[in-house]
Amino acid sequence: MLGLDGTFLKGTYLGVLLAAIDLDANGGTFHVAIAVLVDNFKRTWKSKVLLKEWWQAASALSTESWILEEREMPLIPLCENLRIKLLKRWAERQLESEQWDSVLVPKAQDVLNERITKSRFGYNVIWVVDIKYKVHEEMAHAVDLDARTCTCRVWRNSGFPCTYEIGAMNHCHLHPLYFCEPYFRVQAYRTTYATEFHLVPDSVPLTGAFNRIVYPPITKRYLRRPKKQRRQTEEKSTKVYICKYS
Numbered sequence: 001m002l003g004l005d006g007t008f009l010k011g012t013y014l015g016v017l018l019a020a021i022d023l024d025a026n027g028g029t030f031h032v033a034i035a036v037l038v039d040n041f042k043r044t045w046k047s048k049v050l051l052k053e054w055w056q057a058a059s060a061l062s063t064e065s066w067i068l069e070e071r072e073m074p075l076i077p078l079c080e081n082l083r084i085k086l087l088k089r090w091a092e093r094q095l096e097s098e099q100w101d102s103v104l105v106p107k108a109q110d111v112l113n114e115r116i117t118k119s120r121f122g123y124n125v126i127w128v129v130d131i132k133y134k135v136h137e138e139m140a141h142a143v144d145l146d147a148r149t150c151t152c153r154v155w156r157n158s159g160f161p162c163t164y165e166i167g168a169m170n171h172c173h174l175h176p177l178y179f180c181e182p183y184f185r186v187q188a189y190r191t192t193y194a195t196e197f198h199l200v201p202d203s204v205p206l207t208g209a210f211n212r213i214v215y216p217p218i219t220k221r222y223l224r225r226p227k228k229q230r231r232q233t234e235e236k237s238t239k240v241y242i243c244k245y246s
Contacts, residue, residue, distance in 0.1 A: 002020050002021065002022050002032060003020075003021045003022065003023075004018070004019075004020055004021070005018070005019050005021060006018040006019065007067065007071065008071075009036070009071050009078070010071045010072050011071070011072050011073055011074055011075075011078070012074065015036050015037060015075075016036070016037050017034065017035070017036050017037075017067065017071075017078075018034070018035050018036075018037060019031055019033070019034050019035075020032040020033040020034075024093075024189065024192055024193075025105045025107075025108060025183055025184045025185075025188065025189045025192070026105040026106060026107050026108070026189060027107045028093065030192070031086060034079075034082060036075060036078070036079070067081075067082065069081075070082060083197070086197070087197045090193045090195075090197065093193050094190065094193045094194070097186060097189055097190050097193070098190075100186050102186060103177060103185060103186065104177070104180060104184050104185060104186065105184055105185075105186055105189050108160070108180065108184035111158075111160055112160055112161075112176060112177065112180065115160065115161065115162065115163050115166055115176070116166055116176060118163045119163040119164075119166035119167045119170065120170070122137055123135055123136065123137055123163070123164070123167040124136040124137075125167050125168055125170075125171040127171070128142075130146065131144070131145040131146050131168075131172060132144045132145070132146075133145075133168040133171065135164040135165075135167050135168055137164070141164045143164055143165050143168045145165065145168060145169065145172075145174070145179070148161075148165075148179065150162050150164050150165050152164060159180065159181035159183060159184060160180055160181075160184075161176045161179045161180070165179070
C-alpha cells in the first residue's frame with residue numbers, strides 16, 4: 001500500500017510537490033515517485049474522492065518536513081537536491097544493513113521476539129488434523145499452518161505469525177522464523193536498496209529540439225494559499241502589581 005502526500009512550494013513559480021511513499025521492511029520511508037505540478041493542479045483531477053485520499057492517506061509520512069529548505073528553490077535545484085537526499089539515504093541504509101547479522105531486519109526481529117515470548121504463556125493448543133490446530137486463550141482461534149491463516153487475521157495483515165500461530169508452531173516444534181514473509185529478510189532489504197542511482201552531470205549540452213528557451217509558467221496566488229512566512233508569537237508584556245496591604 002502506498003501513502004500519497006504533498007506540499008506547497010514557496011519559490012517564485014509556486015507549484016505543488018506530490019510524493020508516493022511506501023515503508024521498507026525496517027519501517028523507513030521509501031519514496032517511489034516524486035512529481036511537481038503547477039499551482040492549479042486541482043482542476044486537473046476528475047475525482048474529488050481520489051484527491052482527498054492524496055492528502056489524507058499518509059499523514060504520518062510528511063513530505064513537508066523532509067523538504068523544508070528545498071521548498072524555496074527553483075525547479076531544477078529542487079529536483080537535484082531531492083535526488084542527492086535520496087542517494088545519501090540509500091547509501092546510508094545499504095551500509096547500515098551490512099552490519100546486520102540476523103535473518104530478519106531489526107524491527108521485524110523485535111516484533112517476532114515479542115510474539116514468541118507472549119505465546120509461551122496461557123495458551124491451550126489442541127491438535128485437529130494435519131497441521132491444523134485450535135488455540136484457546138480468552139477466545140478460541142482456528143490455526144492452519146499449511147495455509148498460513150488464523151481467524152484473528154494478524155498473520156495475513158502483517159506478514160508475521162500471530163501469537164496463536166506461534167503457539168501452534170511450538171506444539172509441533174516448528175520455528176516461527178521460517179513462517180515470516182521473505183520481504184522482512186535482511187537479504188530482501190539489501191536488494192531493495194541495491195538499485196543504482198545514475199550520475200547526472202552539472203551541465204549537459206543542449207542540441208536540437210532541447211536547445212530552446214523555456215519560459216516560466218504564469219502563476220497567481222489564491223486567497224487560501226498558505227502564507228510564505230509564518231507569524232511569530234508576539235511576546236506579551238507583563239505588568240507588575242503591588243499589593244497595598246503588604
